[in-house]
Amino acid sequence: MGGRKYALNTKGALQRKSLRTTGLHIISAWLCYVCVLIVLEGQCLYDLGMSVEALESFTKAAEIKPAFRPYHMRSLACLTALGRYSDCLRLVSNWLETGDPSADLFTLRARLHQQLNQMTLCYHDVRSALRLKPSCQEASALLKKLQETAERSHHAAVDKALMGELSDALGKINTALEYNPSKAHYYLFRGILYRRLKDFTAAIDDFVLAVDLCGVGEEPPEGEEQEISGALEEDAQTQLVLTYNDFAVQCFSRGLYREAVVLLNKAIEKQRDESALFINRGDCFYKQCEWMFALADYQLAEEMGPDNTAIRLRLAVIHNTLGLHRFNNKKYQEAADTFSVAIKHNPAVVQYYENRAKASSKADRLEEAKQDAIRVLILDPTNEQMVALLLRLLPGCSLSDIMSCATAQSVERQMMAKIEVFNQAASKVSRIGKMALVEDDSQTATHASLTDDDPKQKVQTAQVDRKLVQSKQQLNQAVKKALHQRRPLRCDRPRLAPAPREREEPDTQERPYVWRKFRGLGLNC
Template structure:
């Protein structure tokens, strides 16, 4: 009993001690709260207010421990760098970075350690991290690392990898052209000339043109077989630096290659190998595209190959280049040697003459295809360039004749007649045909007297054609002029006794007389003598038909004749091809087929 009561009393006392009375007014509230925490949690300070906690030891704070350890690793790394133990230094700096990744100097130190190990990729990565921590810093060093990496790759023959390294260096420092230059060298060494040319054009656009850039690009164009562009770049380099030795040396090489190709083209042309000659002169022009002699040569070849459009372009270019060079000499006031001036003058004159020949030959081709209006336009251009060539007027007269422009044709024939030798067959035969044609139209219109006069002019130009006498005979009968008609009939009998028209006319004009009686009569003999004298007078300029043929052959420039060199035209070259060729002229001499259809409408 006593024991249980004692336990009950102790329990009550414990409760009173565990939960002390709050009714005591002698203790402050704060004191009671602290005593309560102490009874509940003992010595634990986790729930104490910060100001109630005792101060900690500095050497036991976490941030200071990390900082101290990172500094230790950094110091060890620096010591390793001093002893050239770069692998150990990398490890030490890496540990320090792990503890304090925000420290820029740690990344820089590790980058330098990697750089000593020639690990450019890792060094660049470290410097890139440092740049992130300090934007705008370390650009020079990072670009230099990329440059070193590119140079090492270049030395190893890894040109494309080197290009990538130099490209990164240029991105870090865009204003430094040295990195782009190294990229150009890598692309050239790798054989990527097109990519190199593209990059070089960007350099010229950004940095501005220089003679070195132009020389570099000229060499690239030469490697790409773009010789004309190579020449242009060399000229641009010389314009910026007239004494540039590299530019002058390249220009000399191009000129020598051009001259060699020109000589080869000349040999091929003399051998009659015109397509091969054209290929060689193309090469010569690529090496020297401002040489007017080469355009003259190629234009002449094109004319001989009947590529008249290309020939005209080249010859016009030759004339323009000659004129420009002459103007430049006058502006500069340079005193040239007389032979050099004569050379340029002769090239210009020859080019102008070849241009006239080309217009004429082109017109002859159009004439042969029935394109008479086009041929007339071409001959107009030729006459505008050269007004002293009678053959041009003859050809234009032929074009007018074919188009029925008789008066224009007659004017051109008469102009040619004034410029040519008297009784020249080329103009004499044409004038005869034209007057016979005009007489035929006069006869159709009933103007018989004018028709007789026209036929008389035709006979005056060519007294050997029986048809002319027949036409004048019929016009004389209409006038009437029977005496003239009888004389013309006798001439017909002498020139062409087989003419079917003779017999009806004979019965009408000499009724009851035979051909032999008429020809043996005094009147017949007198007409014969007069006719022979007239024919002999016309033949005095060319004793026989063979001489006429030879002259026509000289005027007809065909591929059968041997043409001279491009720069030295022979006399045969300077003759103009005629629209009416030798065969057509022979037809005219025999039967006058050009006007046969017209005459047949009124000679009955």
């Protein structure tokens, strides 16, 4: 048809005596006939299975007439027969970039991506084809096949995860996402796997993608599907908070307290009604010696869960720490009051009573100091410092008389009753925590603590804090030693004082003056 057209144009040009135009039309007509011959040759070679020679023929024809798409399509068929899918892909991509995109071209490129095992790109091309032509049956069939393969891989990943084979489960869910990268549920599941494998950065990325994809899947959700999408988004947000918390716990264990605070801030922004997040952030502030920030977080957590023993333990520790600092700053009255708050939250730690006894004695609250010294000796009878303090506050009384008096017995009953109530509350909360862990493993990170919640661990923390007070007590070590060796003032029988030893006189005549020391009048009472 093209050759006839140029032939007619040549005849008309000759009649108009336009030699240049006539020559151009003759050349064009000749090229058309040459292309026809080349294409016929290529088709014969292709039918004979000689794809390489056929490709050369079709390529020559396409070079002669580059704008004629059928010649390029024949070259594409030869490349496909030769298995050169990458060259086919470049050719089709060039058509889509330079020409008008169509559903058929997108479907063709999707098939090429499938041959190259590029399933994600295949999926996106299929979706592009369906957006241009929703009734395209070939694209719909390919999309359905991709979705079915993805769902089978997802089920296999779930089975592997249930068997504890997390790495294999991760490989299966990655395959599912290659075949269907728009499924929010797959990203949620893979994020949970990453979280269990301690790859928190990848888990956070997947949960964010899951939240973004909720309601933006293959079809807009309606009715019940919309409710499922909302529940899925809520689950993704919850998992994101848990991952931030787990990541913060890992940073805390490595001493990266500032990074842990940043992560917990992100978690708290998304879920402000979870007391465990404030507890953990308070622990980070405590490790950074930011006592007031830690106290503020613990108090917020207490408002959310006033019966939480873990919060009470931390409040006791932070108030004890603040009391030690006030004691070192010689604010003894404030220190005693702060130690009282610590004892209110945790009455089972002997160090708190000892600290309050020392602060009360410095603040001239002698009666409170006596009672606290008695409490310390009830819990720790070997505490020599409290023995010395008690004997100094009650001169003329022996230790056995003091500990057996009615006041001491009343103090012991009251203290033991408070400790018993505290221990019962602690054991009750502990049982509830274990039941929650059995019911839902996903809540483990929320209830996880950055520091140990055991009261014994808190006692050890208080013992470490005691060193701050001991450094100040070393200044009065000589005086305390004299008090420890003090003899009782009461004496049932007279005792003779030891004869004073004669002082040796120096040989030199010039000797320094020495103050004379008197040792009594013969009786040491």
